[in-house]
Amino acid sequence: MVSRTTDDYVAMALAGCEAICEPAFWAGFDRASEKGFYDYFRQITDYEPRRAAKFGLKHYSWLCINPKEAEDVSLAEAVLALIPEFIDQPNVLGIGEIGLNKNSRNELKVLEMHIDLAARHDQLILVHTPHLEDKLKGTKLILDVLASDSRINPGRVIIDHVEEHTAPLVLDRGFWAGMTLYPESKTTPHRAIDMLELYGSEQVWLNSACDWGISDPIAVPKTALEMRRRGYDAASIDRLLYQNPASFMSQCPKFAIDGFSGVVGA
Amino acid sequence: MSEEKTPPAAPNLVDLGFMDARIKAIDIAAFFDRVQRHGQSDDYRVAALRAALPELLSGETGRARRVLEALSDQSEEPIPAAVIQGAFGAPRPTES
Numbered sequence: 164m165v166s167r168t169t170d171d172y173v174a175m176a177l178a179g180c181e182a183i184c185e186p187a188f189w190a191g192f193d194r195a196s197e198k199g200f201y202d203y204f205r206q207i208t209d210y211e212p213r214r215a216a217k218f219g220l221k222h223y224s225w226l227c228i229n230p231k232e233a234e235d236v237s238l239a240e241a242v243l244a245l246i247p248e249f250i251d252q253p254n255v256l257g258i259g260e261i262g263l264n265k266n267s268r269n270e271l272k273v274l275e276m277h278i279d280l281a282a283r284h285d286q287l288i289l290v291h292t293p294h295l296e297d298k299l300k301g302t303k304l305i306l307d308v309l310a311s312d313s314r315i316n317p318g319r320v321i322i323d324h325v326e327e328h329t330a331p332l333v334l335d336r337g338f339w340a341g342m343t344l345y346p347e348s349k350t351t352p353h354r355a356i357d358m359l360e361l362y363g364s365e366q367v368w369l370n371s372a373c374d375w376g377i378s379d380p381i382a383v384p385k386t387a388l389e390m391r392r393r394g395y396d397a398a399s400i401d402r403l404l405y406q407n408p409a410s411f412m413s414q415c416p417k418f419a420i421d422g423f424s425g426v427v428g429a
Numbered sequence: 430m431s432e433e434k435t436p437p438a439a440p441n442l443v444d445l446g447f448m449d450a451r452i453k454a455i456d457i458a459a460f461f462d463r464v465q466r467h468g469q470s471d472d473y474r475v476a477a478l479r480a481a482l483p484e485l486l487s488g489e490t491g492r493a494r495r496v497l498e499a500l501s502d503q504s505e506e507p508i509p510a511a512v513i514q515g516a517f518g519a520p521r522p523t524e525s
Contacts, residue, residue: 234511265511266502295516299501327494328501353446354493360436392445394437 164215164373164380165206166191171373171380172218178384181420182221184370184412185211186260186289189231191375197241200228204245208252221420223412225259225289226250233264233273243276250284256415257281259289260323263301266293274308282314287415289341290322292329295348302329306336319414321368326350330362339366339411344382345374352386356393359403368408457482477519 164171164185175183185207194200207224215222226249228242249255258281263270281288290309293301305322309315322333323341326349333340340362342355350358355369371382379385383404390400409423461479464470481499484492502520 231514264514265516266507267511268507268509270511271507293516295518296500296502296520297516299498300504303505304507326497327491328497353449357493392440393442394440396437399437 165203165211166375167373167380169214169218172215172220174381176218176220178381180220180381180384181422182223183215184223184225184256184408185373186225186229186291187227188229188260188291189375193232197238197245200242201245204249208249208254212254221254223254223256223418225257226255227258227261227277228273229260230262230264230270230274230291230293233270234267236269236272239273239276243280246280247284250286253417256412256418257287257289258284259287260291261288262291262305262322263293264291264297266297266301266304271304271308274305275312278309278312278315282312287412288315288320290320292322292324294324298324298326299328302332306332306338309338310336318366321411323370324349325358327354327358327361330358334362334366337366339368341368341370343370343372344379344386345372346377346379346382348376352382352389355386356390356395364399364403364407366407366411367403368411369404370408473522474517474519 164183187203187207190199190203194203204226208226211224212222226246228239233239246258258277261274261277263274278288280286290305292298292305302322302325309317309320317337318339321339321341324343325333325340326342330340330342342350342358344350344352344355349372359367369383369386371380372378373380387400387404390403406423409418409420412418413423457478461470461475464472464475469475477500481496484495484499487495500519
């Protein structure tokens with residue numbers, strides 16, 4: 164987790180986490196050239212797995228140029244050209260987090276380039292949906308782009324950061340839905356559990372935001388506590404918080420964690 | 430979709446959530462007082478929040494979804510270019 168300290172790895176290990184799934188994302192600033200991405204890809208495919216392993220945590224990553232830096236199509240083309248060199252690294256699960264940020268034409272073009280790359284290399288896809296007022300429009304645009312590519316199997320795509328107004332759009336079209344938990348500004352544990360009651364828990368994955376801003380790497384374990392307070396039994400909690408993400412990620416043969424040996428409910 | 434659509438027999442959800450909802454309601458009231466006191470009530474974000482609040486008093490479920498929709502850009506076409514990276518929580522007057 165390039166944006167976090169080792170204290171966060173310790174907290175996650177103590178809370179019972181087994182693995183970290185780190186998407187390629189914004190560095191807190193725009194990188195000056197594709198060389199910045201080359202070093203970043205080295206970091207999340209080589210150094211971070213070794214840093215996480217010191218705390219008993221497996222580390223998986225995704226590769227892309229994130230939507231915030233996707234306005235520059237020439238830069239995006241140069242970054243995408245780097246990805247095949249890293250795609251066979253043992254901890255790489257797929258292409259992500261791709262998607263949209265401000266819903267611009269260039270962002271859409273770069274999204275289509277990423278989808279094509281994923282399809283040509285038979286990769287899982289992790290999609291970022293825009294923030295706040297841009298989320299509803301962006302989610303609709305993303306769903307249309309994905310649906311327009313006949314090579315894409317919705318069951319191998321997770322669309323992240325869903326909220327009450329976008330979760331049913333995603334799930335109704337057969338995609339996985341990710342609920343990113345934040346202490347503020349996005350989905351809280353309370354609302355995530357509400358959405359499970361409204362929309363069901365199949366093809367749903369909860370994740371702790373580990374961002375540059377205020378976020379909580381053990382938001383998922385805290386949601387388990389909230390589910391217990393609301394009467395959910397251990398099997399339901401395990402299925403949602405552990406078996407579901409393991410089920411999705413195990414579609415990539417490189418994914419392996421102790422205690423999970425097959426696809427459940429997919 | 431799945432079994433979780435029928436939630437377990439709920440504990441007293443009012444016991445679990447009332448104090449949190451109470452403080453958030455008071456925070457919103459204090460926010461409106463604060464921006465009015467300082468002459469900032471005409472900000473488009475304040476107006477958008479005020480317009481969304483009647484959903485809280487609706488008798489229909491789906492309040493959270495409708496508040497989110499009220500605070501969303503309702504346009505459908507991609508914008509020509511992204512000239513900023515951030516978001517503000519409510520569509521700027523030119524967006525919808």
